[in-house]
Amino acid sequence: xxxxxxxxxxxxxxxxxxxxxxxxxxxAAGLKPYETDGLTAIRELPWLVVLPTTEQQVVExxxxxxQHQVPIIARGAGTGxxxxxxxxxxxxxxxxxxxxxxxHVDEVNSVARVQPGVRNLAITExxxxxxLYYAPDPSSQIACSIGGNVAENAxxxxxxxxxxxxxxxxxxxxxxxxxxxxxxxGAVYDRPGLDLLALLCGSEGMLGIVTEVTVALLPQPQQxxxxxVGFDEVTQAGAAVADIIAAGIIPAGMExxxxxxxxxxxxxAHAGYPLEAAAILIIELDGxxxxxxxxxxxxxxxxxxxxxxxxxxxxxxxxQARLWKGRKSAFPAVGRLSPDYLCMDGTIPRARxxxxxxxxDELSSEFNLAVANVFHAADGNxxxxxxxxxxxxxxxxxxxxxxxxxxxxxxxxGGTVTGEHGVGVEKLDTMCVQFNAAELEQFFAxxxxxxxxxxxxxxxxxxxxxxxxxLGGMHVHGGHLPFPEIERF
Numbered sequence: 102x103x104x105x106x107x108x109x110x111x112x113x114x115x116x117x118x119x120x121x122x123x124x125x126x127x128x129a130a131g132l133k134p135y136e137t138d139g140l141t142a143i144r145e146l147p148w149l150v151v152l153p154t155t156e157q158q159v160v161e162x163x164x165x166x167x168q169h170q171v172p173i174i175a176r177g178a179g180t181g182x183x184x185x186x187x188x189x190x191x192x193x194x195x196x197x198x199x200x201x202x203x204x205h206v207d208e209v210n211s212v213a214r215v216q217p218g219v220r221n222l223a224i225t226e227x228x229x230x231x232x233l234y235y236a237p238d239p240s241s242q243i244a245c246s247i248g249g250n251v252a253e254n255a256x257x258x259x260x261x262x263x264x265x266x267x268x269x270x271x272x273x274x275x276x277x278x279x280x281x282x283x284x285x286x287g288a289v290y291d292r293p294g295l296d297l298l299a300l301l302c303g304s305e306g307m308l309g310i311v312t313e314v315t316v317a318l319l320p321q322p323q324q325x326x327x328x329x330v331g332f333d334e335v336t337q338a339g340a341a342v343a344d345i346i347a348a349g350i351i352p353a354g355m356e357x358x359x360x361x362x363x364x365x366x367x368x369x370a371h372a373g374y375p376l377e378a379a380a381i382l383i384i385e386l387d388g389x390x391x392x393x394x395x396x397x398x399x400x401x402x403x404x405x406x407x408x409x410x411x412x413x414x415x416x417x418x419x420x421q422a423r424l425w426k427g428r429k430s431a432f433p434a435v436g437r438l439s440p441d442y443l444c445m446d447g448t449i450p451r452a453r454x455x456x457x458x459x460x461x462d463e464l465s466s467e468f469n470l471a472v473a474n475v476f477h478a479a480d481g482n483x484x485x486x487x488x489x490x491x492x493x494x495x496x497x498x499x500x501x502x503x504x505x506x507x508x509x510x511x512x513x514x515g516g517t518v519t520g521e522h523g524v525g526v527e528k529l530d531t532m533c534v535q536f537n538a539a540e541l542e543q544f545f546a547x548x549x550x551x552x553x554x555x556x557x558x559x560x561x562x563x564x565x566x567x568x569x570x571x572l573g574g575m576h577v578h579g580g581h582l583p584f585p586e587i588e589r590f
Contacts, residue, residue: 177249183525217248372427
């Protein structure tokens with residue numbers, strides 16, 4: 102164990118007083134799996150890992166860490182892609198994987214109460230017997246935890262129609278850095294007072310540690326139709342997306358993949374994708390039998406008018422699962438093309454999709470790194486996958502520099518530097534491109550109000566003004582930072 106923390110033995114003794122030995126990991130081999138989340142390019146071995154099983158244990162761990170100013174990094178399943186769960190070398194990783202009980206499924210009111218370590222997909226599996234399901238479905242839903250979903254405000258292929266995590270969480274219990282347990286929201290949609298749920302969703306464990314989540318469940322739709330569409334040009338696919346939305350149609354999901362991603366997914370999943378296509382769309386329509394039949398006809402007409410070269414409509418569950426399998430396995434499939442890849446996450450206006458893809462191609466040539474594009478087409482959430490080899494000197498840094506440039510393009514086009522993967526440490530620098538000094542100070546003001554001890558996931562999510570000035574991401578004129586009266590952290 103790294104004992105560089107000045108009060109290491111005292112802290113450890115106190116933690117042993119509130120946690121069993123099975124909930125404490127101190128040896129190097131045991132700590133190794135926690136050195137990174139899904140962003141494996143950024144690693145740090147933690148000082149200590151604790152695995153509480155109850156909310157009270159979380160409270161006691163927080164109190165001990167606050168007493169000794171030990172940083173706490175809350176961690177779910179470790180599937181995050183922005184380095185939000187990267188450990189602190191002098192800190193404690195507080196893993197929530199053992200708090201994995203589904204506490205109650207209320208089929209009458211269509212809600213479920215679960216602990217943070219419950220897998221996303223497990224909620225739907227538990228609710229299925231009541232004809233219900235949980236809508237947000239990140240690609241990692243078989244492994245990712247609901248606590249991590251709240252931390253990152255996770256989305257998925259069905260977020261277009263049914264929203265992100267923030268739109269499907271009704272309440273949370275959260276432990277603050279003061280050791281106080283707050284109950285925010287509840288089991289109903291409308292609650293009096295400040296809407297702190299929206300603040301906590303996407304806060305990446307910087308404002309509190311979630312110990313319980315109440316989610317809304319939806320009835321399983323009567324009918325679904327999945328349409329696989331191929332286009333000879335990426336611009337045609339982009340236009341088709343815009344035409345469908347312009348017609349007032351909101352599909353349950355609408356995903357796009359470019360040729361490189363299609364080829365990789367087909368080799369991996371054998372989904373039956375048209376390999377000759379420059380881009381494909383996967384569109385899911387749901388609702389009543391009559392509604393889905395009418396929408397399928399209308400969407401098919403729009404697709405033909407947009408120049409689709411391949412249209413396949415699937416009404417049976419087996420074929421639908423096959424078509425979605427390729428998209429759901431796109432990330433591991435692309436992993437076969439290169440030893441490493443960096444998954445980016447940014448948003449753009451739909452109308453500028455083709456323009457952004459052209460810019461990504463130009464950056465690919467500039468950096469001499471291939472890119473496979475997989476994204477939520479209808480809400481403009483891009484996931485360019487930058488292929489590289491970490492064993493080649495300088496390629497990791499090159500890939501990260503290219504990723505930063507892609508996010509800058511997103512901002513330039515009127516979008517944002519993050520869609521659903523969070524900021525973590527990956528996007529600290531590009532946050533300086535999107536936000537000005539006054540906006541960043543608001544972020545820090547919220548952080549101070551919710552975490553006055555500054556022990557919850559410090560150094561993540563919000564870049565300091567000094568950092569932005571040094572990086573040139575913030576405009577500095579005549580050597581003077583804007584808003585000089587604001588304290589630099």
